Amino acid sequence: MKEVIHLPVQNVEEEEYHINMGPQHPSTHGVLRLVVSLQGEIVKSLKPHCGYIHRGIEKMCEKDTYPQIIHLTDRMDYLSAHINNHAVCMLVEKALEVEVPERVKYIRTIVDELNRIASHQLWWCSFGMDMGGLTCFFYGLRDREKILDIFEESFGSRLLHSYYTPGGLMMDIHPDFQKNVKAFIKYFRKKIKDYDELLTGNIIMQLRTQGIGILSKEDAISYGVTGPSGRASGFACDVRKHHPYGVYDKADFKEILGTKGDTFERYMMRMDEMLESMKIIEQLIDNIPAGDHTAKMKAVLKLPAGEYFQRVEAARGELGVYVVSDGNKSPYRMKFRSPNFSNLSVLDHISRGCKIADLVAIGASLDYVIPDIDR
Amino acid sequence: MDNAALKERILGLVPDAEYQENKQFLTFIIPPAKMHDLAFKLKSEADLAFDFLFCLSGVDMVKFLEVVYHLESTSHKHQLELKVRTEDRVNGAVDTVCDIWRTAEFHEREAFDLVGIRFNNHPDLRRIFLEEGWLGHPLRKDYVDEVNIVEL
Amino acid sequence: MKEADFRDNESLELFKQSGGNILMTTIDAVIDWGRSNSIWPLTFATSCCGIEMMATGASRHDFARFGIEVYRASPRQADVIVVAGTVVNKMAPVLKRLYDQMSDPKYVIAMGACAVSGGPFFYNTYHVVRGVDHVIPVDVYVPGCPPRPEALLYGVMQLQRKIKLESMTNPRKTEELK
Numbered sequence: 001m002k003e004v005i006h007l008p009v010q011n012v013e014e015e016e017y018h019i020n021m022g023p024q025h026p027s028t029h030g031v032l033r034l035v036v037s038l039q040g041e042i043v044k045s046l047k048p049h050c051g052y053i054h055r056g057i058e059k060m061c062e063k064d065t066y067p068q069i070i071h072l073t074d075r076m077d078y079l080s081a082h083i084n085n086h087a088v089c090m091l092v093e094k095a096l097e098v099e100v101p102e103r104v105k106y107i108r109t110i111v112d113e114l115n116r117i118a119s120h121q122l123w124w125c126s127f128g129m130d131m132g133g134l135t136c137f138f139y140g141l142r143d144r145e146k147i148l149d150i151f152e153e154s155f156g157s158r159l160l161h162s163y164y165t166p167g168g169l170m171m172d173i174h175p176d177f178q179k180n181v182k183a184f185i186k187y188f189r190k191k192i193k194d195y196d197e198l199l200t201g202n203i204i205m206q207l208r209t210q211g212i213g214i215l216s217k218e219d220a221i222s223y224g225v226t227g228p229s230g231r232a233s234g235f236a237c238d239v240r241k242h243h244p245y246g247v248y249d250k251a252d253f254k255e256i257l258g259t260k261g262d263t264f265e266r267y268m269m270r271m272d273e274m275l276e277s278m279k280i281i282e283q284l285i286d287n288i289p290a291g292d293h294t295a296k297m298k299a300v301l302k303l304p305a306g307e308y309f310q311r312v313e314a315a316r317g318e319l320g321v322y323v324v325s326d327g328n329k330s331p332y333r334m335k336f337r338s339p340n341f342s343n344l345s346v347l348d349h350i351s352r353g354c355k356i357a358d359l360v361a362i363g364a365s366l367d368y369v370i371p372d373i374d375r
Numbered sequence: 376m377d378n379a380a381l382k383e384r385i386l387g388l389v390p391d392a393e394y395q396e397n398k399q400f401l402t403f404i405i406p407p408a409k410m411h412d413l414a415f416k417l418k419s420e421a422d423l424a425f426d427f428l429f430c431l432s433g434v435d436m437v438k439f440l441e442v443v444y445h446l447e448s449t450s451h452k453h454q455l456e457l458k459v460r461t462e463d464r465v466n467g468a469v470d471t472v473c474d475i476w477r478t479a480e481f482h483e484r485e486a487f488d489l490v491g492i493r494f495n496n497h498p499d500l501r502r503i504f505l506e507e508g509w510l511g512h513p514l515r516k517d518y519v520d521e522v523n524i525v526e527l
Numbered sequence: 528m529k530e531a532d533f534r535d536n537e538s539l540e541l542f543k544q545s546g547g548n549i550l551m552t553t554i555d556a557v558i559d560w561g562r563s564n565s566i567w568p569l570t571f572a573t574s575c576c577g578i579e580m581m582a583t584g585a586s587r588h589d590f591a592r593f594g595i596e597v598y599r600a601s602p603r604q605a606d607v608i609v610v611a612g613t614v615v616n617k618m619a620p621v622l623k624r625l626y627d628q629m630s631d632p633k634y635v636i637a638m639g640a641c642a643v644s645g646g647p648f649f650y651n652t653y654h655v656v657r658g659v660d661h662v663i664p665v666d667v668y669v670p671g672c673p674p675r676p677e678a679l680l681y682g683v684m685q686l687q688r689k690i691k692l693e694s695m696t697n698p699r700k701t702e703e704l705k
Contacts, residue, residue, distance in 0.1 A: 024569075024570070024571055025600075026570045030574070031573050050503055050504060051502075051503060051505060051615075051617050052617050053618065054504040054617065054654050055648045055655055056651075056653050057648075057652075058489070059513055059651060060648070062651075063650070071647060075647065078574065078575040137585070138585055141581065141587075142586050142587065144582075158579070158582075159575060159578060159579060159673055160673060218426075219477070222426065222478065224427065224429060236449070237449075242452070306398070307397060309400070309430070311429075318429065322432055322443070333435070335430070335432040337429060337430040337432075337445075342481070345477070345478060345480060349477075370574075504654075505617070513654075523654075523655075
C-alpha cells in the first residue's frame with residue numbers, strides 16, 4: 001500500500017506585490033503607467049506615472065502667436081478639440097474687447113455640442129471594449145463617422161480642424177450643414193436606443209459597475225473632479241449653466257446630477273448628456289442668424305498686459321485657460337487647467353478595495369484622455 | 376458675498392495682504408507664511424466656504440516665482456484669486472495646501488516639475504512629467520536647451 | 528492602386544533575370560504571400576493618430592480586409608508596430624524595448640507627422656523625439672496630421688509590397704541600433 005505523505009502546510013500570508021499596467025496597454029486610453037499595489041486581487045493603492053506624452057505645449061505657447069496656439073490646443077484633448085479652441089478664442093476676444101457676430105456664437109455652440117456627442121460616442125466604444133464587449137466598438141464608431149462626415153464637409157478634415165479662430169471662424173459653414181445635422185439627429189435618436197439595449201441593460205455590465213468606485217460629493221469637490229464624473233457624485237459644476245458662454249443661455253437644457261457616484265452613475269451621466277446635447281442642437285439649428293463669419297481683427301493680435309482666465313465645459317470636465325500677458329503677440333505664460341489631470345488624481349482614492357478588473361471599469365468611466373493630462 | 380464685502384473679510388483675516396487690480400477676479404498677494412492659515416479659514420468658515428480650487432499655476436516672473444490659486448465657492452458662488460511670491464529661485468518654498476484641497480497634490484507636483492517651486496510638507500514632492508534625473512525646470516525663463524529648442 | 532502597379536517589383540524582376548533558383552522563388556512567393564496578407568499589429572497608440580487608427584479598423588474603412596485581423600496586446604505575438612502618435616523622450620526607451628521584444632520578421636509603420644519627424648511639435652519643445660526613426664528602423668512613413676484612414680490603408684499596402692520583395696536567400700536584416 002502506498003504511503004500517504006503529508007506535506008507541512010504553511011500559513012502563508014498574502015504579501016503585497018506591485019504590478020505595472022505599463023504605458024503600452026490596450027485599455028489605459030493612451031500612455032499612462034499605473035503601478036498598482038495588490039494583495040491577491042484587491043487593489044491596495046496605486047500610483048499613476050504621467051509624462052509619457054508630455055510634449056511641452058505650455059512652453060511652445062510662449063513662442064507662438066494666438067492664432068497659432070489654436071493648432072496646439074486642438075491636439076491637447078483631441079476628442080473635444082473644438083471646445084479647447086473655443087476657450088482660447090473667447091479669452092482673446094474678451095481681452096481685446098471684440099464682439100463676435102451672433103452667427104458665430106450659434107455655429108460655435110452647435111459645433112461644440114456635436115463634438116461633445118462625438119466624444120461621448122468614442123467613450124462608449126472604449127467603455128464596452130475595455131470590459132470585453134467588442135461589438136460596442138463597431139457600433140459607436142459607425143455612428144461617429146456620420147458626425148465626422150458633417151465636419152469634413154464644412155471644415156475640411158475629420159479630426160483636428162482648427163476651425164475657430166480669434167474673432168470668428170476660419171470659413172463659413174457649408175450650405176448643407178443644417179440639413180445634415182438635422183438628418184443626423186433623427187438618425188442618432190433611433191440608434192441610441194440600440195446602445196441602451198446593447199450595454200446599459202446588460203446584466204453583466206450592471207453587475208460590474210454598480211457599487212464600484214464610489215466617489216462622494218465632498219471628495220469630488222476637493223479633488224476637483226468636474227464634468228460627467230463630478231456630476232455623477234452630485235457636484236453641480238456645469239460651466240454651461242453656471243458661467244454661460246456662447247448661446248447656452250438661449251437653449252433650455254437640464255444639468256443632470258447623480259446621487260450615488262459609482263461607475264454606473266458616471267456611465268448614465270454620459271448617456272443622458274448625449275440626449276441633452278441633441279436637445280440643445282435641435283433648439284438652435286434652425287435659428288442661425290445670417291451675418292459675417294468673423295469679426296474684423298487686426299493682423300497681429302497683442303493682448304494688453306494683465307491676466308485673463310476663461311472656463312469652458314469640455315466633454316470631460318471644466319477646461320480653464322489662464323494667460324499672463326505682457327503686451328506682446330505671444331503670451332508670457334499660458335496655463336491650461338485640464339479636466340483630465342484632476343480626474344486622474346482621484347483614481348487612487350476610489351479604487352482602493354476593489355479588484356483589478358474593476359480598476360479597468362473605473363478608469364473607463366472616468367474617461368481620461370492622456371495627452372490632456374500631460375499637455 | 377459681493378466683492379467689496381469679500382475684500383473687507385480677507386483684509387480682516389490677513390491685514391498685510393496686498394490688493395491687486397484685476398478686471399476679472401478679486402486678487403490678493405499673500406505673504407507666504409500666512410498662506411496655509413488663510414487657506415484653512417477660507418475653506419472652513421461658513422460664510423466664505425471656498426471649497427473648489429479650480430486652478431493652481433506656477434509662474435516665473437523673472438524677479439520672483441509666483442504660485443497663483445483660483446478659488447470658488449460652490450455654495451455661495453463667489454470667486455477669489457490669491458498669489459504667493461518667493462524671491463529665492465534656488466530653494467524657494469511655499470507651504471502646501473494639499474491637506475485642504477486634495478486637488479493641489481498633483482498641481483503642486485506639476486508646479487515643482489516645470490517651474491521649480493518647492494512646497495513644504497507635501498506628501499510626495501517629485502517630478503510628475505519629466506524623468507527623475509532631468510536637470511532644470513523647463514518653464515523658467517532662463518531655461519536653456521540648445522539642442523532641442525529652436526529659436527524661431 | 529492599380530493591380531499592375533501593385534505587382535510591379537523591380538527587385539523581383541532583377542532577381543528573375545539573374546537566374547535565381549526556380550524552387551526557391553516559388554517557396555518565397557508562397558511565404559511572402561502568407562506574410563503580407565496577415566500582418567497583425569501591436570496595440571500602440573500614443574495620441575490623436577490612435578483615434579484615426581481605430582477609425583481605420585472600424586466598420587467603414589475596415590482594415591481586416593487587408594489582413595489586419597486582430598490587434599495583439601503582447602509584442603511577442605505581433606508582426607507590425609504602427610507607431611501612431613508623438614514619441615517623447617520618456618516613452619522612447621519603452622518603444623525600443625517593445626520593438627526588441629517583437630520576434631522576427633517585424634515591421635514598423637510610422638503613422639502621422641509626429642512619428643515621421645516630430646510633427647507640429649518640432650520647434651521649441653524640450654521633450655519630443657523628432658521622428659521615431661531615431662529610435663527604431665522604420666519601413667513605411669505615412670504623413671498627415673492625422674492621416675486619413677485611406678492614407679493608412681495605402682501605407683499598409685506599401686508595406687505589403689515591400690514584404691513581397693523578401694526571399695529566403697536574401698533575408699531581411701533588422702539592423703542593430705546602437
